[in-house]
Amino acid sequence: MDELDALQASLNGALDALRDELSAQNLPPLSSTATEQHPLDDPAYLGSPRIFEARRLALGCIGQLRNLLQVPYEKVVEQSFAVYDTACMNIAVSTGMIDVLAESPALSVVELAKRLDLHPIKVATVLRYLATQGWLIEHEYNKTAFQLSHNTSLSLFDHLKAHPAEFEQWSKSVRSLGAASQKALINDYPWASLDSKTFVDCGGGHGYLSMLLSQELKNSKFIIQDLPEVVRMTKKNVEREYLDQQKEGRLIVEPHDFFQPQPRKADVYMFRYILHNWSNDDCVTILKKSASAAPPEAKFLIIEYIPHRSGFDPSHAPRSTLDDFRGLQDYRPLEPPAFIPLNYGVNAKMHSALGVHMMGVFNAAERYMASVFHLPLSYEFESLITLSHSQEEWEEIIEAAGMHIEGVRALRANVSVIECVMKPVHVNGNGRVNGMNGTNGTNGYH
Numbered sequence: 001m002d003e004l005d006a007l008q009a010s011l012n013g014a015l016d017a018l019r020d021e022l023s024a025q026n027l028p029p030l031s032s033t034a035t036e037q038h039p040l041d042d043p044a045y046l047g048s049p050r051i052f053e054a055r056r057l058a059l060g061c062i063g064q065l066r067n068l069l070q071v072p073y074e075k076v077v078e079q080s081f082a083v084y085d086t087a088c089m090n091i092a093v094s095t096g097m098i099d100v101l102a103e104s105p106a107l108s109v110v111e112l113a114k115r116l117d118l119h120p121i122k123v124a125t126v127l128r129y130l131a132t133q134g135w136l137i138e139h140e141y142n143k144t145a146f147q148l149s150h151n152t153s154l155s156l157f158d159h160l161k162a163h164p165a166e167f168e169q170w171s172k173s174v175r176s177l178g179a180a181s182q183k184a185l186i187n188d189y190p191w192a193s194l195d196s197k198t199f200v201d202c203g204g205g206h207g208y209l210s211m212l213l214s215q216e217l218k219n220s221k222f223i224i225q226d227l228p229e230v231v232r233m234t235k236k237n238v239e240r241e242y243l244d245q246q247k248e249g250r251l252i253v254e255p256h257d258f259f260q261p262q263p264r265k266a267d268v269y270m271f272r273y274i275l276h277n278w279s280n281d282d283c284v285t286i287l288k289k290s291a292s293a294a295p296p297e298a299k300f301l302i303i304e305y306i307p308h309r310s311g312f313d314p315s316h317a318p319r320s321t322l323d324d325f326r327g328l329q330d331y332r333p334l335e336p337p338a339f340i341p342l343n344y345g346v347n348a349k350m351h352s353a354l355g356v357h358m359m360g361v362f363n364a365a366e367r368y369m370a371s372v373f374h375l376p377l378s379y380e381f382e383s384l385i386t387l388s389h390s391q392e393e394w395e396e397i398i399e400a401a402g403m404h405i406e407g408v409r410a411l412r413a414n415v416s417v418i419e420c421v422m423k424p425v426h427v428n429g430n431g432r433v434n435g436m437n438g439t440n441g442t443n444g445y446h
């Protein structure tokens, strides 16, 4: 018997027996939202042998199914981020969040953060990570946790520049993140429509995205830019693996600091896993500087993980089912069915942990998109806590950079592409250049 079939059959059998036994013993149904403890969860309660074995078998099947279904890379990342489970739990207890929530369970994150003198975004990141795993529930400093723990005022990148061996190791780990979603990124995005174009890969790291794309788009040219310390390695990679494209002038590697005006005029500017390393203000600066030499029709592709909130769709009305996906070639996400969280729960753990990591290292975040994923402006954590701020959202950053969003494509491997263009500008009679949104191009970020 096929392993998947066997596990499914055992799981079904175990759940059926569990339900049967609950009813035979007049026990209430199981519920993850009940406010009262279920008798089965009481260590003093001794269930029947059948109920004990049914629960043991069901949990065993779930574990085996998880081993069977989970991609090894995700498991490795999950394991290496496991430290954040304890760290987040520790923060929730040691900062007093749990105590405050026990007294005032319906407190907003903003209010909770105010009471504890913490930053609301940080509180929210920790709470979201814990909520993703079915638990619940951070520290206000302008400095990042990385700077505090290393007793330095250097950013991670400045620290890495001074430690080349660590920089190389760090770049390799980023490479593995890119490699995990590379196939989906190449397959699920309509790159062919962009052939014959010139691309700038801003902060292109070791250059693997551009190298791969240069194989697909034979008439396109790619300029990979990064810090001088990284570019040395990128040049070696290109020479070793893609010498032909380099000789044809289709793969160029050069140093460029993306906080300086972009000198290259190109059709497409790509930012893969760049902006999630920077604060909102820095993201706006990077995008604006990158647009310095861009023609009006240039595209800016932001390639990132865009999280969903961990709550549920109260309507329980999925608009598509797995049956609709039979034979489907072009990817689109499935709306989660009843009792599956909008972010698919544990599936979001790796990226949710990356959000905690980004906060610790860069005071940055994995950012949400209110308009695309129809998020309300306030998020609720298991009915206990309400988070109402919009600072994590892409729309705000893109708008402030003088751009607008043309589209967003969700790809397999949990990665999305946000397609942006610059807002048209027009010159007034008085010779001043205004953005189409009626502002003079200035905003809160200046």
Ligand SMILES: C[S@@+](CC[C@H](N)C(=O)[O-])C[C@H]1O[C@@H](n2cnc3c(N)ncnc32)[C@H](O)[C@@H]1O
Residues within 6 Å of the ligand: 157, 171, 174, 175, 178, 202, 203, 204, 205, 206, 207, 208, 209, 225, 226, 227, 230, 256, 257, 258, 259, 271, 272, 273, 274, 277
């Ligand atoms: C998370 S990595 C992403 C690399 C690459 N885009 C990818 O997807 O594999 C971030 C990159 O930004 C680069 N970076 C950091 N600060 C930079 C700056 N001021 N100018 C240009 N690149 C920078 C880093 O060296 C690193 O290669």
